[in-house]
Amino acid sequence: MAKVEVVPARITHVGPIASRIRAIDRLECEAMGHSPKHALRQGFLLSDRCWTALVDGRPEAMFGAITLSALDRRSTVWFLGTDEVYRHGRELLAWGPGLIAQAVPRGWTGGNLVSAQNWKAIALLRRWGANISADPHDYDGMPFFRFSLSHVAKSDRP
Secondary structure, three states: OOOEEEEEOOHHHHHHHHOOEOHHHHHHHHHOOOOHHHHHHHHHHHOOEEEEEEEOOEEEEEEEEEEEEOOOOEEEEEEEEEHHHHHHHHHHHHHHHHHHHHHOOOOOEEEEEEEOOOHHHHHHHHHOOOEEOOOOEEEOOEEEEEEEEEOOOOOOOO
16 A cells, blocks of 8 residues: 655755646646746745645645745745646545644635546535636636635644
């Protein structure tokens, strides 16, 4: 059985994830005008809090939160990964609430966009309690939904 762990992100995790990123994540990055490597690097550099999911010691996903407005208590949350991540759906479900609690401070809202075609991510976000808009917004010919997450009860992970 594979060992899944979440660790503080390192810049050296960017390349291995970018080179094997999920096709839908690549399309989302490109619709926003970025390569996967650039999006991961910017996410890492701009995030207040950033983690990497390792599967058997290999970087498979990176995610974090970037403060948009301390006054309005809003942040952008993001997640990019390889196909390997979705082979470990139970772990994602279990880790999610604790990570959201760490990424989105109490009283804050985290949000972002998710491709309307990214049904796995939409299902996961719903399981984590996200509110997902019903009206898509078009970016470079690709429909995206806005989503928001609020701070949830902290679990024992990570």
